[in-house]
Amino acid sequence: MTSDSSPAPAEELLPATRRALLHRTARAQSEGRSPSLVAAVVRDGQVVWHGSRTCVNGHAPDGDTQYRIGSITKTFTAVLVMRLRDEGLLDLADPLERHLPGTGAGEVTVRQLLSHTAGLAAETPAPWWERTPGTIRPSLDDVLGADPLLHPPGQRHHYSNPGFTLLGALIERLRGAPWAEVLRREVLEPLGLRRTSAQPEAPHAGGWAVHPWADVLLPEPAEDLGLMAAAGQLWSTTSDLARFAVFLLEGDDRVLSAETVREMRRPAAPGESDWTGGYGLGVQLIRSGERALAGHTGSLPGFLACLLLSEAADEEGLAAVVLANCTSGPLVATLTADLIGIVADAEPRIPEPWRPLPAADPELLALTGSWYWGTQLFGLRLSADGGVEFGPQNGTGRRSRFRADGEGRWIGLDGYYDGETLRVMRGDDGKVSHLDLGSFVFTRLPYEAGAPVPGGVDEEGWRGLP
Missing domain, CATH: 3.40.710.10 (DD-peptidase/beta-lactamase superfamily)
Known part of the structure; x- marks a missing residue:
């Protein structure tokens, strides 16, 4: 709220609600x-x-x-x-x-x-x-x-x-x-x-x-x-x-x-x-x-x-x-x-109508979707306020909202990553390599080859049970 803000007229409570109060x-x-x-x-x-x-x-x-x-x-x-x-x-x-x-x-x-x-x-x-x-x-x-x-x-x-x-x-x-x-x-x-x-x-x-x-x-x-x-x-x-x-x-x-x-x-x-x-x-x-x-x-x-x-x-x-x-x-x-x-x-709040974003940065839009921490699937989506939401796709876990803080950076607003920085990391060719969140590496594929996954990835790759 700023000094020149003025709230819109509030919706009147129903008679039954007023009587209950x-x-x-x-x-x-x-x-x-x-x-x-x-x-x-x-x-x-x-x-x-x-x-x-x-x-x-x-x-x-x-x-x-x-x-x-x-x-x-x-x-x-x-x-x-x-x-x-x-x-x-x-x-x-x-x-x-x-x-x-x-x-x-x-x-x-x-x-x-x-x-x-x-x-x-x-x-x-x-x-x-x-x-x-x-x-x-x-x-x-x-x-x-x-x-x-x-x-x-x-x-x-x-x-x-x-x-x-x-x-x-x-x-x-x-x-x-x-x-x-x-x-x-x-x-x-x-x-x-x-x-x-x-x-x-x-x-x-x-x-x-x-x-x-x-x-x-x-x-x-x-x-x-x-x-x-x-x-x-x-x-x-x-x-x-x-x-x-x-x-x-x-x-x-x-x-x-x-x-x-x-x-x-x-x-x-x-x-x-x-x-x-x-x-x-x-x-x-x-x-x-x-x-x-x-x-x-x-x-x-x-x-x-x-x-x-x-x-x-x-x-x-x-x-x-x-x-x-x-x-x-x-x-x-x-x-x-x-x-x-x-x-x-x-009198639960009636949700605002869904509306599409007026515009979306193509580079930011390209970051949305699936990301993996090891084998765990996370998802990144754009929020209406210009920030992003990031969290696991299965269960609750470490889910947070982030606000933009300069090119390729977002600061956590709540949850496990409150105050942490989410960064978009790029390779020498300028293309997105991975996301870095408090030293956790998130890649487009599970244990993606070439990404700086701590501990390394077995050179023989994925395999069946011997």
């Missing part, structure tokens, strides 16, 4: 005993459904009502870090010490912080940072404690809130401005997220704790998190988070490219033992049944939040947001995934 949302609010709950579904760049439920008669939160979004803030912080990387101000492999010296955790890398593999503690030293003023932790030493590393860096996934405080401090050091100011200038304003802010702005929901054994409420404090802001400070609305979901799906050249947001959504660390997913770069990866989802959950005292988008090719452009104003109760990640599933299952 409302029923699922109402059931979550009722069974989860949330004072209010608001949800939205996004398809093809636009909100196609919005629903809310509340215990207050005559009042219903809408897409403009702010809720605190907790750790969804981490994805916003990760966007700022990736901007620094894309501008060449840092490398994800850089140790933190190179840019932010003196933290006591300088050996960990930027990538490890983004993917929660730095080995840092999950929380700050006591008291509980989410329910106390940020002023009681005035320095990074107060956030990290005397021994910040619980595990060797890079060896396991261990979710860390202080890790994103370090990333917030890194952003401030390299930008020379407060985290919230940088976020507003570089992300919120370009994306039009006018109702996303570090402090609540009316209209906004109040946070509540619901007694576990009685239907009574206790107001929760809305603390300013201070240095922990980059881990969970933000307030937002379903309308703004819907726009942010579109950005995470498509990118926006004013903020991050489509390629970089795809990189954020790729697995960078396995999930913890009780997760059904993993973690990218500031992005949670969740599996709901057979459906792969990306986004983030969030919670702070008085609030629950979730933003998820579908990674399925036939569900491209489908996302959902759920916000609630209670400390616990509704299973917001399950609800968000269910809202996506309701739309995907009830």
